[in-house]
Amino acid sequence: MDAQAPCSGIGLRSQHHAEFLERRPALGWVEVHSENFFARGGVQRDVLAAVRAHYPLSLHGVGLSIGSTDPLNRSHLAQLARLERDFNPILVSEHLAWGSVDGRYMNDLLPLPYTAEALRHTAARVGVVQDTLGRQILIENVSSYLEFKDSEMAEWEFLAALAAESGCAILFDVNNLHVNAINHGFDPSVYLNSIPPHAVREIHLAGHGVERLGTRKLLIDTHAAPVCSAVWELYGAALERFGPVRTLIEWDADLPALDVLIAEAKKIEQALQVRRADAA
């Protein structure tokens, strides 16, 4: 299969490593969390080498804290660069988020205030990462549970501007779009229509949970449930807007059997086929 062709993949987690390598299911690609493979030895790297021998690979980072005002963590970046060199992935991605300040890490994807200052800062750091890796990276929109009063633009304006200023591509997470639309009360079609289609090089689909805050319902990005119907519907709208884009099923907690992920990936493949036929 053409490594660049839009197709479906799954996020591969350690609980599935052995079965995945034994069965080698027919999937277009595989994505892993970069930080889980930073160690220089041990079984993890052997697994990744075996996976890479049979599948196009995407490295998805969760810990670079790209929006933090601390100096960029050069040790983290060096480890990412080594992994990138060793495994030659098709894509390298990170999040539009911060997770550390004053050297103290929260190891979470915290939202930024959408200000001109944050945009300049984040675009510059994306630039440093791209220069270090010698390649374009993808930046993913994150789920959030609060907004900052001093934001000067909408999240979608910030994301589009970041892509334009830094030259990064966008990893568009449709579940995060749905979560934020409910949590912050905006129309997801406005978001979708503000994202330049040419910038979107990957899509994520995942499940979420629900938490009640008094009378209010808040969606939580758990990656612990099947993709809900509203997200599948939004995915259709995203494909209409962006065209066929490589799409991943992400599941991180309460992991189901590998077959469940493969079945979700097949649903993605069907949606991509419909979109390809429409485009033709």
Added chain:
Amino acid sequence: MPTLRKLQRRFAAALFADADESVSEDVRADGSDARARLGIYRKQLHAAFARTLALEFPVIERLVGGEYFQRLGRDFQAVHPSRAGDLHHIGAPFGAFLKQRFGGGPYDYLADVAELEWALQECMVAPEAPVFDLHALQSVDPARYADLHFEFHPACRLVSSRYPTLDIWRANQAGPAANEIIDLASGETRVLVQRCAQVVDFHVLSVPEFALLEKIVQDFCLGAAFEAAQKNDAPFDLGATLRRCVALNAVTAARVSTTR
């Protein structure tokens, strides 16, 4: 409008200190709603840390119970927060933390069990190293054997305790809760923890063997290491110990001191 740096500092302080006031003026929500929304991030901050700690110290979790382990994890995070974007490193000071918390009391042994578990974690992710080439020793003048320094394999750790920590570790592996009663006074532990072919194994060492390897790890020359081993009354065979180290691939290279 606060600068991005000021906002991030206030946000982090609010999450770590359970103090919402400092950041609630930055959040677009009112009173209780702002606190509840911050609470989601606070819960995630502690949950991710506790999950990783439990994966790194399953025996400690089993010994103290899940609920108490969560509380310990939270206290530990308050003094030793994560310092990297990769959570795998958080367990490094956990043994010292337990020593400070429980040292000298009836649970003094917990710190040593944690050190054993951390050694295992470190071995699991350490890089590979070449197998020791015995032929390299042929070029060394026998008169200078005492000046040899050995490279210790990165996937090996030495762990010692005045408690039977290896027995405790073995009795608390996955499966039904252990019924075995281990007498804390039943013996000391001196062990070489080693990853080999992606499996971690334990090799029990005698007092002089441990003393010798401890000096080798600290980059003392063989003469000094041998001297340390001989300080003990237990019988000791240097040749047999070195052969065992090579056979186990615990040492990977040797060099002669440039100065005597």
